[in-house]
Amino acid sequence: MPYTPKSADDRFVLVTEVGTRDGFQSEKEFIPTEVKADLINALIEAGVTSFEATSFVSPRAVPQLADASQLMDLIVRKPGVRLTALVPNARGAERAAAAKVDMMASFISASETHCQANLNKSIDAAIADFNEFAPIARKFGIALRGAVATAFGCPFEGEVKIDNVLRIIDAYMAAGARHVSLGDTTGMATPPVVTRTGEAIRARHPDAVIALHFHNTRGIGLANVMNGLDLGIREYESSFGGLGGCPFAPGATGNICTEDLVYLLHECGYETGIDIEKLAAVARRVQEVMGRELPGQFMRSGPRLKLSSLASIRRAVG
Ligand code: ZN
Numbered sequence: 001m002p003y004t005p006k007s008a009d010d011r012f013v014l015v016t017e018v019g020t021r022d023g024f025q026s027e028k029e030f031i032p033t034e035v036k037a038d039l040i041n042a043l044i045e046a047g048v049t050s051f052e053a054t055s056f057v058s059p060r061a062v063p064q065l066a067d068a069s070q071l072m073d074l075i076v077r078k079p080g081v082r083l084t085a086l087v088p089n090a091r092g093a094e095r096a097a098a099a100k101v102d103m104m105a106s107f108i109s110a111s112e113t114h115c116q117a118n119l120n121k122s123i124d125a126a127i128a129d130f131n132e133f134a135p136i137a138r139k140f141g142i143a144l145r146g147a148v149a150t151a152f153g154c155p156f157e158g159e160v161k162i163d164n165v166l167r168i169i170d171a172y173m174a175a176g177a178r179h180v181s182l183g184d185t186t187g188m189a190t191p192p193v194v195t196r197t198g199e200a201i202r203a204r205h206p207d208a209v210i211a212l213h214f215h216n217t218r219g220i221g222l223a224n225v226m227n228g229l230d231l232g233i234r235e236y237e238s239s240f241g242g243l244g245g246c247p248f249a250p251g252a253t254g255n256i257c258t259e260d261l262v263y264l265l266h267e268c269g270y271e272t273g274i275d276i277e278k279l280a281a282v283a284r285r286v287q288e289v290m291g292r293e294l295p296g297q298f299m300r301s302g303p304r305l306k307l308s309s310l311a312s313i314r315r316a317v318g
Contacts, residue, residue: 016237017040017240021052023254023255048274088119097136097139105146190220262274
């Protein structure tokens with residue numbers, strides 16, 4: 001039967017919270033470093049063990065993330081909690097290593113046009129930059145993660161060639177990155193595309209630890225997760241409240257929402273180690289910080305067996 005864990009060992013799904021990086025990145029108003037750290041610390045309390053916390057890109061390019069080193073200092077480190085940061089080049093890798101990140105993530109678009117728009121360089125140049133900084137991570141014993149953006153489609157080029165995705169993953173694996181993440185940067189994945197892409201990567205790199213990063217641009221982010229689970233993929237990236245969107249992709253809306261994802265996983269018999277009520281409380285705090293409602297649903301509705309008083313439900317047919 002699909003969509004259910006095969007065994008107890010197969011039950012754990014790692015949820016990586018990307019809200020303070022992917023979510024906050026496109027916010028114009030600077031969010032104080034202490035606020036970002038408090039949110040991460042509260043999520044660690046709620047049982048979240050993996051974060052894409054920040055990015056060591058040029059502070060001028062992304063002012064919102066210029067506080068990467070200070071943020072890393074304010075996070076209360078706990079054994080078993082993995083803090084990942086995006087790293088674009090050797091200079092960023094030196095800063096990330098000094099800030100004692102647990103994992104450095106490279107970021108390359110599988111679409112040449114998106115790569116130019118997002119990183120201002122070609123795919124080959126981005127691979128060359130990765131090959132330059134990978135030894136820095138290795139020197140400090142820091143794990144490497146290779147992210148492929150627009151892995152399921154590109155708003156400028158349409159369908160993305162699987163060969164482009166594989167070429168980038170080949171480079172990552174060759175340089176010692178066992179972890180790869182497939183990003184649906186502009187919400188173009190569908191369940192069949194997820195299955196097709198996942199199977200192609202599995203066939204070529206059976207040892208790769210694959211994570212999936214979906215956006216809910218067209219409302220089927222969590223449906224895509226179901227196909228990922230079916231492929232045996234056990235890591236998903238999501239953002240508190242569903243915050244986020246790529247500033248270099250037209251029409252891109254938020255990441256899939258962490259609370260909604262965790263709710264789905266728990267209801268399907270998977271374990272995350274996360275206390276969903278505490279998680280929802282953090283998402284509501286994020287709404288307060290942002291001063292607006294976020295798309296997450298669970299934080300409004302609660303679990304399915306939360307009973308309502310008769311008077312509180314509008315009785316109508318339809
Ligand atoms: Zn994203």
